[in-house]
Amino acid sequence: MLNSKININSNKNIKQFFNENQLTNFIKEHIPQDASSRKYYRLNNNLLLMESTSSENKNHEFIKVSRHLKKIGLSAPKIIKVDHKKGLYLIEDFGDLTFNKAIKNNISEELLYINAIRCLSHIHSTNPPLDFPKYDYKYLLDEVNLFIDWYFKEINIKLNNDSINNWQLSWMKIFKNLGQNKLVLRDFHADNLFWLPKRKEIRKVGLIDFQDALIGDEAYDISSLLEDVRRDVSEKTKSVAIREFIKLNKIKNKNKFIQNYNIFTAQRNAKIVGIFIRLARRDNKLKYLELVNKAMNTFLQSAKRAKLKEINEWIETHIPKNKLYL
Template sequence: MTQTQASLPTREDQRATFLARAGHADTVLIALPADASTRRYFRLEGAGLLLMDSPPHSEPIGPFVHIARQLQELGLSAPALLEVDEAAGLALIEDFGHDTYTRLLAAGYSQAGLYHLAVDTLVALHRATPPADLAAYDGDRLAGEYALFIDWYVPLLIGKEAAQSLRDEFLALFADACRDVAQRREALVLRDFHVDNLMLLQGREGVAACGLLDFQDALVGAAAYDLMSLLEDARRDVPEALREKLLSLYLLQRPALDALRFLEDYRRLAAQRHAKVLGIFVRLAGRDGKHGYLAHLPRTLGLFVRALQAQAFAPLRQWLDRHVPGWRDELPATTLATLRETPYRLVQGLPHGHV
């Protein structure tokens, strides 16, 4: 290590300086469990605050700050921002506590009540005019995500070289199916709207009782996306009867919508998201060593297979049947064992992609 390198402040030093400037030099930090990103969160003991550490080189904090303020202006509950240093990628934000939807559902809390509140929150969000200063969830961005299926998941079935040779055809067929929905500019799309990122906030009324997290990647696109993300959860089974009831609840509150078009958008985006998530879960396990996501592959595959039953995906479905044998079947135990034990990037020689 050179003298210059040794004199550079560590990330821990940067956090300490930021906290001292905010008046919390002596507050004890409690690290929270990490997720699929490089962001980290620390609870400030006894302060009702979280320290958000979002490395500027990989996940700039600016988008989180920008979207949080927009959500708050709509009367929705994004965490309050108490102190922000965008250049350092650090922020002191409101601590919503422990009551994530995931934790409450595991404890037996009313499933219908929580999901009803989440749907009402989306209705409130979607009634607002989407911001003009955000990028669109367009065809290129959709394609960059469903490409993860051919780049990371399909090589497990037919090998890297065969998958690479099929890539252009796969992308073209998927693009044809998503061409119409890629034109939508209807709503602010939070893009990760599911039970892990929703919280129940005590003492707040109406949709303000639904705390929103992990929205920094928001774009402007189809209103159906976030509802689909909630109801077709890769991490949790949602009973079909409840899913249908919540779809109806949403549409009843938005009578001006073209319901048939909305449901068609929902189906096409479901296929897009599940393709993306299958690739991401494999990448997280094989490239990043986060093997817990492999447990969700069977559920996600089932959702993907179901989504591809839509008429719009008939050409892609038939193409997969011809070129990717076993794409409908769960991965063999031997393949999963390889993912858990051997760095996939070395086995497959695939690039480090990023969503």
């Protein structure tokens, strides 16, 4: 983070926003972001100024989901002031203690992840908003298509139409049996979860980056949490977390749940391979290339565990072994 104070006079919109809302707080520091185009500035009094001018950032959706999560008793940032026209938002600041940082500060990984599981189960125990879109096969297919769009460009292989159609048809057969009745936050992992130890019970977990939320399958977010490409979750924590989730969600068909967990792990990591290559090549964020091989390995191993026969055969047919990894 930058320790120097930011001069608001250098940004006309921010200066006007401050004046219009009688904000006496000065900006203390800018908080760097990686994959997002949003900018965050830390203010006094546990406040953040979010500057988000791109429609891709889904500002309206962010506010809508935040208010829903707070309504059901969870810790989502309080929305204090909104100016959609300027793309400026005054929101609650959860501080710096993400799960990743908490673990580095010797806070128990198992403790953190069990609390995240309880938070997730609470979300699933409440009725999702009726007007949220379904996380249906169209969304899921668009995501796995990022893999063939970007990975094959990276390894310099051109796919013909038949190959692309076979890829899509194979996934569509898989997606048709997945659930669509739970609120899915879609980026539920250690960098987007904050540890708030002074709060009580499930409110100890601070939630951010949920503007892409949809109504989907209960296995998606727990897969996102435990099969995190950015950090290795211990096998013990995974096992304890999955058992707790099955118990709290009263899952009767455990085998089907584990199968869906593996399917989403494969689907999500295929998508991540494509997204990370896109971030590197289109947006010049080259550090994401370092994680591509891990995401690829997680995709391949999960597809094997889930016995996704057509996907596994498609990969064997279309990617030479010496090009499975960058």
